[in-house]
Structures are given as structure tokens and as C-alpha cells.
Amino acid sequence: MHTRHAFIVGAADSPAEEGTSQISRRFAELRRRLDGVTPKVLTQTLRALEREGLLTRTLYPTVPPRVEYRLTGLGRELGGLIQTLTDWSQANITAIRAARREFDERAEQETEPVRR
Known part of the structure; x- marks a missing residue:
């Protein structure tokens, strides 16, 4: 599954509406929730999600x-599952950023030329 598919599934199933298993979304509403996604890409993605059995189109x-x-x-x-991953990412973002900084610092030191 492409990342954009997961992103759209997440937009279609907002956490504020948990327990409401039959929420319908119109194209314009999805487009508003997904600022920056072109209508063409949204249409292609919705069709792919329908093909994969993740949504129905009426x-x-x-x-x-x-x-x-x-x-x-x-x-x-x-x-x-996407919400669980999002929650984990938000809870651990500080540790992830620290690990990135440490890695980048080590990589920078390893690539410096040896001076004699």
C-alpha cells in the first residue's frame, strides 16, 4: 500500500468519530481534510482504495x-493501525530526533579526512 493510501484512510476515519463505523465522506470533504492533495491524485487514490477493498463508493x-x-x-x-502508529510516533518524537542528531554527528565525524 502506498503512503498516500494510508494517509487518506486516516483522513476518512478521524479519531474524533471513533465508534461511528458508518461515516460517509463526500469527495469535497475529503479534499478539504487533505490540504495539498490534488483532485486528480485524490480520485486515483480513492479508486485504488476501493479496488483494495478498503472503502466503498456510492x-x-x-x-x-x-x-x-x-x-x-x-x-x-x-x-x-494508522492511529496506533501516529500515537507511537508522537509519543516518541523526542527520542527519534535525538537518535537522528546522534547518527548525523557520528556520520559527519566518520567522513572527515584524516589529517597527518
Whole structure:
């Protein structure tokens, strides 16, 4: 699964709405939640998620047509895993940043030329 797929599943299943397993989202709402994602990329990703069984797409025969997306059980399960990973990342960001700094400092020292 691509990173953007996980990102969109996370947007479709916001933690503020846990326990509401049948939330439908319209395209415009998803686009607002995912600032910076182009309509083309969002459309491609939603189609891929539907193909993978992570969401369903319902087209209502209205003028203009109304389309809603809903996570499947599989999509909700993935959303929970994404939330767990997000929580872990936020809880450990200080340690992660410290490890990066230490690594970068060691790498910088190792690449300095030996002076005689």
C-alpha cells in the first residue's frame, strides 16, 4: 500500500468519530481534510482504495451526481493501525530526533579526512 493510501484512510476515519463505523465522506470533504492533495491524485487514490477493498463508493443519481465514500471493515481496521502508529510516533518524537542528531554527528565525524 502506498503512503498516500494510508494517509487518506486516516483522513476518512478521524479519531474524533471513533465508534461511528458508518461515516460517509463526500469527495469535497475529503479534499478539504487533505490540504495539498490534488483532485486528480485524490480520485486515483480513492479508486485504488476501493479496488483494495478498503472503502466503498456510492453514486447517487442526482443532479449534480453525489458520490460518497465509506470505509469498509478492512479500511476501519487499517485506520486503527494508522492511529496506533501516529500515537507511537508522537509519543516518541523526542527520542527519534535525538537518535537522528546522534547518527548525523557520528556520520559527519566518520567522513572527515584524516589529517597527518
